Amino acid sequence: xxxxxxxxxAGFCFGVKRAISIADETAGRDRxxxxxxxxxxxxxxxxxxxxxxxxxxxxxxxxxxxxxTCGKAIIRSHGVTRSDRAALEKKRxxxxxxxxxxxxxxxxxxxxxxxxGYAVVVVGDPNHPEVKSIISYxxxxxxxxxxxxxxxxxxxxRKAGVVAQTTQSFDNLxxxxxxxxxxxxxxxxFNTICxxxxxxxxxxxxxxxxxxxxxxxxxYNSANTRRLAEICAAINPRTHxxxxxEEVTRSMVAGxxxxxxxxxASTPQWIIDGLVERLKALxxxxxxxxxxxx
Ligand code: SF4
Numbered sequence: 001x002x003x004x005x006x007x008x009x010a011g012f013c014f015g016v017k018r019a020i021s022i023a024d025e026t027a028g029r030d031r032x033x034x035x036x037x038x039x040x041x042x043x044x045x046x047x048x049x050x051x052x053x054x055x056x057x058x059x060x061x062x063x064x065x066x067x068x069t070c071g072k073a074i075i076r077s078h079g080v081t082r083s084d085r086a087a088l089e090k091k092r093x094x095x096x097x098x099x100x101x102x103x104x105x106x107x108x109x110x111x112x113x114x115x116x117g118y119a120v121v122v123v124g125d126p127n128h129p130e131v132k133s134i135i136s137y138x139x140x141x142x143x144x145x146x147x148x149x150x151x152x153x154x155x156x157x158r159k160a161g162v163v164a165q166t167t168q169s170f171d172n173l174x175x176x177x178x179x180x181x182x183x184x185x186x187x188x189x190f191n192t193i194c195x196x197x198x199x200x201x202x203x204x205x206x207x208x209x210x211x212x213x214x215x216x217x218x219x220y221n222s223a224n225t226r227r228l229a230e231i232c233a234a235i236n237p238r239t240h241x242x243x244x245x246e247e248v249t250r251s252m253v254a255g256x257x258x259x260x261x262x263x264x265a266s267t268p269q270w271i272i273d274g275l276v277e278r279l280k281a282l283x284x285x286x287x288x289x290x291x292x293x294x
Contacts, residue, residue, distance in 0.1 A: 124165025
């Protein structure tokens with residue numbers, strides 16, 4: 001018998017599901033109205049197939065606010081900087097806000113801390129749009145630290161508040177908290193990590209250890225999918241990172257009885273279903289069981 005085990009957390013997280021349904025709803029309502037073109041400020045998710053589907057529904061991806069002259073702008077799940085939001089408002093563009101509520105919470109904490117006189121420590125990649133959006137909510141003139149060295153060298157401030165990019169690891173957050181406690185007399189910490197990433201990684205590594213061959217589905221441009229593929233490959237050398245079922249070859253599953261399937265937070269369910277159907281077709285005539293892992 002052949003078994004296909006699918007990680008229960010595979011595919012869209014809460015924030016991405018919400019952003020896609022907001023985009024779908026907007027496209028359904030306003031598509032075809034030339035006075036109301038719909039834009040998304042950057043791709044709504046890092047999945048080329050899903051972005052292509054949204055484009056067919058009339059949602060045009062733009063790289064900056066300057067490219068939008070009228071209509072609507074959808075803000076994706078990891079938010080937008082305060083200055084970009086202000087620029088959209090100034091142009092009287094209707095804003096459709098699909099920022100994940102967990103990201104909004106991190107922005108709110110950063111703003112509140114800076115208003116209450118705390119230096120702000122932001123744990124995360126300073127080049128990531130989510131971190132840029134969090135930092136933009138910190139009041140002007142307030143010290144901001146995004147590295148351990150910056151914390152150690154921070155001048156003036158007596159107290160600091162810590163917030164984290166939602167996809168950071170708990171260990172990294174704790175390293176920043178420890179360094180902050182060495183440098184500042186008072187430290188406030190907001191654990192703004194979202195557990196969607198950790199849960200997915202834990203489930204996928206467990207599954208990779210059980211499977212004869214492992215598939216990780218998701219865009220090659222998706223950082224969380226690439227990371228998932230890396231940690232699965234460390235456990236199971238027969239790990240394949242693919243975008244769609246079209247890439248599956250017979251040799252990838254040769255001799256395998258148990259195949260594991262997981263997917264990044266930006267991979268739509270129809271892509272996961274497509275892989276299952278492809279595996280069933282490859283194993284035609286065999287008894288096949290499809291079930292969830294965990
Ligand atoms: S990973 Fe978490 S914070 Fe990020 S969009 Fe998904 S649910 Fe929101």
